[in-house]
Amino acid sequence: MIDIKKWFVTHFPALGSRDFAIFLIGQFISVIGTWMQATALPYLAYRISGRPFDLGLIGFANTLPTLLFALPAGVLVERWDKRKAVILFQAVMSVQAFGLAYLAYANRLEIWHILILAFIYGSAVSVEVTARQAMLIELAGKDALPSAIALQTTAFNLGRVIGPLTAAWLIAASGNEGTVFLANGISYVFVIIGLFFARTRFKVEKEPQASQGMRDEFKQGVAYIRSNAMILSAILMSTLLGFFGIPLVQQIPAVARDILLPILNSETAIAARTGNLYTAQGIGAVTAAFMIAYFASANKNSTLALGQIFFIIPIIALGFTTSPALAFFLLILVGWGTVVQLISMNTMIQVRVPNELRGRVFSVYFWGLQGVAPFGSVLIGWVAQSWNVQTAIFLGGVTCMVGVIVVRLVFMQKSSSSD
DSSP states (O other), rough: OOOHHHHHHSSSSSGGOOHHHHHHHHHHHHHHHHHHHHHHHHHHHHHHHHOHHHHHHHHHHHHHHHHHHHHHHHHHHTTOOOOHHHHHHHHHHHHHHHHHHHHHHTTTTOOHHHHHHHHHHHHHHHHHHHHHHHHHHHOOTTTTTHHHHHHHHHHHHHHHHHHHHHHHHHHHHHHHHHHHHHHHHHHHHHHHHHHHHHHTTTOOOOOOOOOHHHHHHHHHHHHHHHHHHHHHHHHHHHIIIIIIIIIHTHHHHHHIIIOOOOOOOSHHHHHHHHHHHHHHHHHHHHHHHHHHHHTTTSSSSHHHHHHHHHHHHHHHHHHOOHHHHHHHHHHHHHHHHHHHHHHHHHHHHHSSSSSGGHHHHHHHHHIIIIIIIIHHHHHHHHHHTTTTTTHHHHHHHHHHHHHHHHHHHHHHHHHHHHO
């Protein structure tokens, strides 16, 4: 008879750490709430204003803090207790969700409220993500780190499937998006409780040394990145994805309402269609995350290339379709390709970087992925508003394709030698 626990630990080594398993359960509940809000908020904003540009503005407000704070956060989190930092910023995100819930229930929520609260949320995320990623090795250990990254991403993207479906059900059942925001605020409590019980048993205490100052410490991280072709190419590719790729997904509410041509166009049908499109991405994403978690030894450079193909080609095709069924299928592929890219780049970086530089290097990667996204969000939103949503999606996909080809041609020889 198969020993289930032994099988899981053999194939998913990070689950052998009790502390990581506790954190993962709380994180899974939290990300369901996160994706519920990520579905309901743009739907609500587009229902209020009907302008694609406002979706871009919300994306701008949500990711601008990464541009401002992610790089210094990479230095700061190496000086802090990472577990306590994650708890603090998860609490800030919970308060933000409760603020949205109050305004929605009071029927006072306007676009400017959403922008301010999105900025607060993005500010917390810009620090919390770096602290959380740097904390994984302290919970699971270095040998299980690739497994921990993939399992965390699996939980994140399983929530990406459950969250939109739950959000659509709650909106239909309650008639108010505030129910979704309230549920999200409560969901953060679970990851906070989990981290109070989890311990960072693999934490390596650094020897006391005189501080060189934040600027010099940051320069050390940049110098390391410039000396490693694999990490530099991964960061450049993440920047392309952040500027031209991810902002395209922010236009899903506009695609669901204005581009796809179903028979039913009531608000309930549009909300369900929007949730279905987000769910399609989630199906592809969770499939990709589970596959990579199971096949953790795969060549990350080759896997990254596969993810780029399955992201770019469907995005370009999405710019031509008006069929809900085809859009659903294409977004499954987009979700798969997105997550394969993210896990591959994250793992390529984390397993190569020394412990003392992990926070700084990861913050540069995260800055490349999301720090430039505010400008990409505004650009894509402006193109969608000035021309149309399909043109914005097509041009964004083509630009991603050209950029990836250029980076791979420039760095392929150097990268392959270090993979």
